[in-house]
Amino acid sequence: MVEANDASLVKQCLEGEVKAFERLVDKYQKTVFNIALRIINDYDEAQDVAQTVFIRAYERLASFDPKHKFFSWLYRMTVNESLNTLKQRQRITELDESFVSGDKTPEENYEENEMTRQIEIALMRLDPEQRALIVLKHFQNMAYEEIGFIFDIPEKTVKSRLYSARQTLRTVLLKQGIVANG
Numbered sequence: 001m002v003e004a005n006d007a008s009l010v011k012q013c014l015e016g017e018v019k020a021f022e023r024l025v026d027k028y029q030k031t032v033f034n035i036a037l038r039i040i041n042d043y044d045e046a047q048d049v050a051q052t053v054f055i056r057a058y059e060r061l062a063s064f065d066p067k068h069k070f071f072s073w074l075y076r077m078t079v080n081e082s083l084n085t086l087k088q089r090q091r092i093t094e095l096d097e098s099f100v101s102g103d104k105t106p107e108e109n110y111e112e113n114e115m116t117r118q119i120e121i122a123l124m125r126l127d128p129e130q131r132a133l134i135v136l137k138h139f140q141n142m143a144y145e146e147i148g149f150i151f152d153i154p155e156k157t158v159k160s161r162l163y164s165a166r167q168t169l170r171t172v173l174l175k176q177g178i179v180a181n182g
Contacts, residue, residue: 006024006027006069006070006071007066007070009021009023009024009070010024010061010064010066010070013058013061014061014062021058021061024057024070025054028071028074029050029054031071031140032049032050032053032054032074032075032078033046033047033049033050034139035075035078035079035082035135035136035140036049036050036053036078036081036082036085038123038131038135038139039079039082039083039086039128039131039132039135040082040085040086041124045085045089046082048085049078049081049082049085050078052081053074053077053078053081056077056081057073057074057077068149069146072142072146072149072150075136075140075142075146075150076149076150076151076152079132079136079150079151082128082132083128083129083132086128087128115178118173118176118178119173119178121176122169122172122173122176122178123135123169125172126165126168126169126172129151129161129165130161130164130165130168130169131165132151133147133151133158133161133162133165134162134165134166134169136150137162144158144159144162147162
């Protein structure tokens with residue numbers, strides 16, 4: 001039903017109903033921003049990427065193929081725009097260590113927060129494509145087929161690249177002393 005609703009909103013938008021696109025933005029803006037933030041690691045740049053993605057989506061809405069899921073199409077644009085932003089920046093930065101959720105007290109979540117922080121730091125040490133693959137699969141819970149659509153590669157290639165990305169992440173975590181060898 002979600003895809004049917006998205007398809008209906010896209011159709012309404014193409015028929016001139018601007019509010020329909022606003023509903024799509026409301027539905028996906030947080031997700032798009034979070035994907036961009038995890039890939040780029042810069043709050044302001046992630047906001048810029050999210051805004052650019054929605055502008056481009058609106059401009060290119062007529063080219064959307066309803067055979068695919070709208071959110072996969074949007075994710076593809078988000079990943080591409082995030083990777084392009086990183087290429088323009090030409091540097092990979094360390095994750096700001098103060099970037100830890102303040103929702104819970106440190107006493108309650110110290111170990112969980114420390115592990116999350118170490119994983120995020122390790123993720124930032126991966127190349128952007130590997131980072132994007134891991135984010136889409138493990139943080140966004142996307143299927144291999146959807147990731148293949150986003151990267152425009154076969155499903156088997158997604159699995160192979162994701163395996164390599166996981167091995168690289170494991171190596172980085174080993175160097176940080178997070179994962180036991182074995």
